[in-house]
Amino acid sequence: MLVWSPAGRRGFILRGDKMKFFSGKLKSWLFLSPMLILVTIFFAIPVVLTVILAFTDMDYRFIWNFVGLMNFRDMSTDFLIPKVLLNTLIYTFSTLTLFNVGMALLISLLTTSISDRIGVIFRSLWMLPRLTPSVVYGLLWLWIFDPTKYGLMNNLFALLGLPPQDWLHTHPMMIIVFANGFIGASMGMLIFTAAIKAIPEDYFRAALIDGASWFMIVRKITLPLIKWQILFVTAYQTLSLLASFEYILIITDGGPVYRTEVWALYTYHTAFSSFRFGYGAALSTILVGIGVLSAFIYLKLFGFQALVQKPRIEVD
Amino acid sequence: MPEIRVVNFSKHFGKVRAVDNVSFDVKDGEFVALLGPSGCGKTTTLLTLAGIYKPTSGEIYFDDQLMNNVPPKYRNISMVFQNYALYPHMTVFENIAFPLKAKKMSKEEIEKKVLEVTKKLMIDKLLDRKPMQISGGQQQRVALARALVKEPAVLLFDEPLSNLDAKLRMMMRAEIKKLQSDLGITSVYVTHDQAEAMTMASRIAVFSMGKLVQYGTPDEIYNEPKNMFVAAFIGNPPMNFMENFKVQSKDGELFATRGDIMVKLPPKAKEVKFEKTEGLVLGFRPEHCKIAKKEVENSIPANVYVLEPLGRDLIVNLKVKGVGGESELIKIFAEPGMNFEIEEKVYIIPDPEKLHLFDPETEETIL
The missing domain is CATH 1.10.3720.10 (MetI-like)
Structure with a gap:
């Protein structure tokens, strides 16, 4: 059953537990995704790479050689x-x-x-x-x-x-x-x-x-x-x-x-x-x-x- | 305590004439209200008295000293603001102590004075709280304490009660009046609430669009309004106005007439020189009328429209047939115990002594 929620926050929602999940949590992740993708590519991945790189002795030959501390x-x-x-x-x-x-x-x-x-x-x-x-x-x-x-x-x-x-x-x-x-x-x-x-x-x-x-x-x-x-x-x-x-x-x-x-x-x-x-x-x-x-x-x-x-x- | 004199004072902000050529005086120890709707220039006038604004032209005197260029610090004044302006990061004690700290008073003396004033205002148990942690009524008292603690010569109030609920406002109204008369501090009180001005002030300055319209005792303002603006602004419900009246004389008496309506004017009307005798506005207050169920001489026929019972009083809303088919709404205080039916035909008998006539073009009072 399609129901219009007057608060307007969820828009049209389908009654039932399954659909509530889709309209609630999934939708918020959907709206967050552009920002999350940008942060992941341009911040999280470089940070992780830098930290990993810190445990190598990589030089101009670009070899991943792990040397610990x-x-x-x-x-x-x-x-x-x-x-x-x-x-x-x-x-x-x-x-x-x-x-x-x-x-x-x-x-x-x-x-x-x-x-x-x-x-x-x-x-x-x-x-x-x-x-x-x-x-x-x-x-x-x-x-x-x-x-x-x-x-x-x-x-x-x-x-x-x-x-x-x-x-x-x-x-x-x-x-x-x-x-x-x-x-x-x-x-x-x-x-x-x-x-x-x-x-x-x-x-x-x-x-x-x-x-x-x-x-x-x-x-x-x-x-x-x-x-x-x-x-x-x-x-x-x-x-x-x-x-x-x-x-x-x-x-x-x-x-x-x-x-x-x-x-x-x-x-x-x-x-x-x-x-x-x-x-x-x-x-x-x-x-x-x-x-x-x-x-x-x-x-x-x-x-x-x-x-x-x-x-x-x-x-x- | 000084006497305040405002002479031909104007304040312009760019092209806006916030206050235009205003003169009035406040006697030593007097409580004066500046009354008017928002944007009429009353707060601008108050802030100029405080020294926050400088006059564009005109003079402000405290006693015989010209104050135009004296900074607020040296005016020996205090002010209570509409939103109280309590510093949010300071405790109640620090807020009240602030003006004394600015005077570089000793710690012991500050403590003594703050305790004294907070006891008087019954807020001595709140000294360690922040303004956000006390109620609106308590904040009001703190603001008052901060104003009183430095024992100013002049107290300025900028709509101090407008943020309180109705019950608290009535209480604080009486309390501020009592405090002021006990301390005898020259006070100027800005308000848009005519009831506040009428009950508290010994004189009222009515402002409209930057001009001082009338300055007088509450009695004068109420009984002898200078124009339709003052007549309508003072009183609750306001004065009733009926348009298109003619002044006619009959058997040596003067009457105001419209169609078959005929009301007798008071004897003092004979002394008035009428420049116009037609198209005048008749005014009378809701409390200066009687209602009769049967037709009597010099009355205005009307139909009952709505009843507004107030417990002690009953306001009867009446429709009077106006010129050109439109009807005018008139509010009257009925005598207790009278009963009315909706649409019932009744007769308004205004008290002839309390009748007013206005010129609709200039809005000035004729009678």
Whole structure:
């Protein structure tokens, strides 16, 4: 018997246990399938392959030769690992705190405190790097810090009567942090701005009338109310910074002498310059582990439990 | 406590004239209501008093000090918001302590003051809860406590009772009025509920489309409305209007007539200079009439349409034959104990002292 269910969720259903299964569970899997297929092909399979690959010593001959934990043992004796680990830590931490979260928050707080029109102009300017192709953006930074007198910074230095500097040799880490930060801040800025604008105007009005200063409003009202967005951006950007290396590749290629070689770039170099696919896969596996671990730490740090407290309403 | 003076105040948002050339004053310790439908400019006026908006033109004075450019912080005001604006991530205690913290008061003093005000408002047992964990009525009290704790010179209310259920609203109405008169804080209260304005305020400013239509005591607003808007806005059910009346004199008395309807106007009508004597609107309140079952002089014949019993009162809905066949609906409070049949023919006898006449074009009151 065909029955129209008024809730409309199941559409036409056939009465009987067998048909209920088809209309219920099977249909939900059917609707999920396009996404599931994409995730399987482009995420699950590569992850599984990478992990399997990590237990081989595959090189340019592409032979699946399983060597057990050898790659991981090699890592413990690899003299570059401590250097790469420290670089990754410095790069991720400084870009994240100074730019991707810090600068993003600052821009959002400032541009939502001034008139809307000027705020939009400022925020649009910060979006420009996103519209620029990575290679062009990378070359732009190379030109800014060009060691000859034609670089932008050296031009400015010349105006002050100072000699040209070889920036890429003296401050390579600073340059890659700046390059990644200036582009990375725009994502946090977008999310924080949207979150701040979603806070009901009356909270700010109440605080102003109650005599709070701008700093007190930011500290006691705005920041606590956008806590979840800050958590999200911090976690997301940590993962994306850990995995990203394209600007470093273009600007310094990890140099000079491994001074900007971060974990993801080292993985890339190992796999695609030295053609040690097995060792590269093992390095990747560790990186994924670090990412997952840091996401859990963030959840704990921001007190997920406190946010899902039960209501205690009683009728009086 | 200061006296508030608003002089020729206008506020425009782009091309929208939210408030247009409004002037009124609030005396020291007075409770004034700004009354009007939504979008009439009453909340804009309140937010300008608070210092959130700056006037486009005109002046706001607290006593003799010009306040136009004084930030909210230095106005010594408090405000209760419609949705209470309680900070969701802070406990009740932290919410109430917020204005004192902004003043950089000592911890002991803050604790003492918060306890004092929460005891008075009977919310001292909720101090560790978050706003989401208390009921709407309790939230209202917390908002009130936060407004009172810093002992402001001026209290501003923005429809504070509109989110409460009817019973709680009646209770809080009396409670806020008592608190205000006990503390003697100059108060401005925005509402769209005429009953709230009538019961609580010592004076009411009626707003319509950004303009102040009438400013006076509840008595004046009720008995001498300036125009049809005020007449219709105040009172529940609102004033009845009947169109197309003529003013005629007979035997030295003035009458309002339409067809065979003839109602006597009060003696004071003789002092009015009528610019028009035709096509006027006759107005009378549901409570200022009697209903007779037999025809009497100076009455309006009508048929019973619907009865609305309210327990203590009975509202009788009547149809009166209008001009051109359409009939007008009139609501009258019947005397207790009267019985009516649907379609029964009755006669409305308006109290001549309480009759009004309006010009339908300008909507201004003539009588």
